[in-house]
Amino acid sequence: MSIIDVLVEPLQYDFMVRALLVTVIAAVVCALLSCWLVLVGWSLMGDAVSHAVLPGVVLAYIMGAPFAIGALVFGVLAVVLIGVVRGTSRVKEDAAIGIVFTTLFALGLVLVSVTPSQTDLSHIIFGNILGVSSTDLWQIAILAAVAFAALILKRRDLTLYAFDPTHARAIGLSPRVLGSLLLGLLAVVSVVALQVVGVVLVVALLIIPGATAYLLTDRFSRMLWIAPLISSLCSVVGIYLSYWLDAASGGLVVVVQGAAFALVYLLSPRHGLLGRWRTARRGARVGH
Amino acid sequence: MADAPALEVDAVTVRYGDVTALDDCSLTLTRGRVHGLIGMNGSGKSTLFKAVMSAVRPQSGTVRVDGEDPARARARSAIAYVPQSEDVDWDFPLSVRDVVMMGRYGSMGPMRRPRAADHAAVDAALARVELADLAGRQIGRLSGGQRKRAFVARGLAQGASLLLLDEPFAGVDKRSERTIVALLRELADEGRTLLVSTHDLHALPQLADDAILLLRRTLFHGSVTEALRPENLTRAFGMDLGDTRQDDSGGAA
Ligand SMILES: Nc1ncnc2c1ncn2[C@@H]1O[C@H](COP(=O)(O)OP(=O)(O)O)[C@@H](O)[C@H]1O
Ligand SMILES: [Mg+2]
Numbered sequence: 182m183s184i185i186d187v188l189v190e191p192l193q194y195d196f197m198v199r200a201l202l203v204t205v206i207a208a209v210v211c212a213l214l215s216c217w218l219v220l221v222g223w224s225l226m227g228d229a230v231s232h233a234v235l236p237g238v239v240l241a242y243i244m245g246a247p248f249a250i251g252a253l254v255f256g257v258l259a260v261v262l263i264g265v266v267r268g269t270s271r272v273k274e275d276a277a278i279g280i281v282f283t284t285l286f287a288l289g290l291v292l293v294s295v296t297p298s299q300t301d302l303s304h305i306i307f308g309n310i311l312g313v314s315s316t317d318l319w320q321i322a323i324l325a326a327v328a329f330a331a332l333i334l335k336r337r338d339l340t341l342y343a344f345d346p347t348h349a350r351a352i353g354l355s356p357r358v359l360g361s362l363l364l365g366l367l368a369v370v371s372v373v374a375l376q377v378v379g380v381v382l383v384v385a386l387l388i389i390p391g392a393t394a395y396l397l398t399d400r401f402s403r404m405l406w407i408a409p410l411i412s413s414l415c416s417v418v419g420i421y422l423s424y425w426l427d428a429a430s431g432g433l434v435v436v437v438q439g440a441a442f443a444l445v446y447l448l449s450p451r452h453g454l455l456g457r458w459r460t461a462r463r464g465a466r467v468g469h
Numbered sequence: 470m471a472d473a474p475a476l477e478v479d480a481v482t483v484r485y486g487d488v489t490a491l492d493d494c495s496l497t498l499t500r501g502r503v504h505g506l507i508g509m510n511g512s513g514k515s516t517l518f519k520a521v522m523s524a525v526r527p528q529s530g531t532v533r534v535d536g537e538d539p540a541r542a543r544a545r546s547a548i549a550y551v552p553q554s555e556d557v558d559w560d561f562p563l564s565v566r567d568v569v570m571m572g573r574y575g576s577m578g579p580m581r582r583p584r585a586a587d588h589a590a591v592d593a594a595l596a597r598v599e600l601a602d603l604a605g606r607q608i609g610r611l612s613g614g615q616r617k618r619a620f621v622a623r624g625l626a627q628g629a630s631l632l633l634l635d636e637p638f639a640g641v642d643k644r645s646e647r648t649i650v651a652l653l654r655e656l657a658d659e660g661r662t663l664l665v666s667t668h669d670l671h672a673l674p675q676l677a678d679d680a681i682l683l684l685r686r687t688l689f690h691g692s693v694t695e696a697l698r699p700e701n702l703t704r705a706f707g708m709d710l711g712d713t714r715q716d717d718s719g720g721a722a
Contacts (some may be wrong), residue, residue, distance in 0.1 A: 231535075345557070
């Protein structure tokens with residue numbers, strides 16, 4: 182079988198075409214957002230919000246409302262609860278995050294277990310990229326487009342917020358508004374991503390691409406290209422692998438992302454292990 | 470208001486939980502001068518800056534800038550803040566030019582797309598602090614003194630009339646320190662007002678027009694010579710006068 186066959190054969194199935202489309206859409210918008218998340222230091226927050234949206238998504242399903250609305254409500258609820266627990270008790274932030282998101286996630290699991298037509302909902306937890314309907318595809322595309330546009334239009338303000346919120350304040354911008362925008366987008370993007378890899382693995386798409394790009398460049402504007410490119414490439418490879426190996430698609434998408442990170446971590450010319458080792462050796466030689 | 474003080478802090482109290490960082494602190498800064506803010510670690514210098522920036526909310530007291538609400542002064546980009554080094558992520562993937570350009574955001578359109586005037590202002594600010602050659606460098610790849618100058622350039626690009634500098638001499642070698650002192654003096658002579666926190670007492674006479682001794686509140690505000698008298702320093706730094714050593718934790722990076 183030629184390489185062309187390997188690439189083309191899966192495309193004769195509509196479900197594979199839809200899967201690839203959804204995967205690329207989700208990978209791009211998640212990767213874009215991840216550039217800010219890794220720099221603000223919100224990886225844990227991404228983990229929390231992406232899990233905490235589960236009950237919202239299930240309730241939205243039960244009520245026949247759009248998933249994004251349920252996700253947004255519970256994403257915001259999670260952030261508020263974390264703030265309250267941290268601010269009004271001696272419990273520290275990481276513990277507050279852990280308590281709130283696991284509880285909300287568990288509530289989501291309970292709701293899934295008591296809701297009829299469980300098959301549909303278990304897909305939310307583990308992802309079901311090969312079962313995406315064209316209605317799902319539209320919903321995902323619209324949400325992703327909104328998040329994408331907001332991130333691109335506000336990219337400079339968000340970068341300023343990530344780098345120096347006090348300066349944002351100094352020139353009359355509100356760090357609180359910018360932070361809320363980022364958190365709101367996090368909830369929306371989680372909905373997009375959970376269709377691909379499932380709630381459990383969303384956080385991978387929200388952290389790995391930004392971290393990978395961060396090891397490759399010293400320019401934030403370049404990170405915004407590198408992260409989506411690498412992430413969509415990895416995701417497509419993951420989907421193809423899942424087709425040919427007949428293995429879990431969400432899992433493979435994330436495994437390939439992780440492998441790409443490992444490669445960059447080792448080989449990146451400037452910030453990789455190899456690059457740093459070479460710089461250190463050159464420095465030592467100059468020193469003698 | 471042309472005759473209002475550049476900064477007026479009136480009876481400000483700031484608590485972090487049980488810790489009282491500022492206790493009934495009052496302060497008035499006149500325009501066109503460099504004011505040295507002296508106090509030991511934990512005396513509330515950074516908190517005072519943050520109160521002026523409304524980055525912390527005082528339990529009581531008021532702050533006014535140019536006689537108006539600080540929020541209005543910030544809306545016209547009148548206040549610049551140069552953070553202490555440990556508050557900055559020096560690995561952040563931005564160039565010196567990117568950082569200085571952020572000074573302009575307040576006067577740009579909603580997408581902050583720079584126009585010719587913005588590029589010109591950034592170039593002028595970079596030239597002013599003698600960083601034009603290093604404009605393309607990632608900010609962490611600068612020496613301690615250059616890093617400070619980059620942030621001062623951001624304040625200049627912003628067009629600020631009140632500059633708050635938190636420990637600009639920490640981790641800066643002597644030569645860079647002299648460059649920064651000369652730069653700050655020039656800015657004051659142009660009519661800008663500078664509040665500079667430091668525990669480097671040696672630089673003080675060259676740098677500041679007057680000095681404020683802070684220990685949760687203003688202990689003293691007057692001439693530098695008088696501030697440096699042992700009896701005043703003892704009050705600000707506790708009984709041990711040997712504690713007036715400067716921070717020499719690092720030279721240029
Ligand atoms: N975010 C914070 N949370 C709790 N305590 C703080 C916080 N920031 C400062 N403090 C405390 O407030 C006091 C004043 O700190 P600070 O304003 O940073 O002093 P300085 O800048 O003069 O070293 C110190 O006791 C410090 O420990
Ligand atoms: Mg301080």
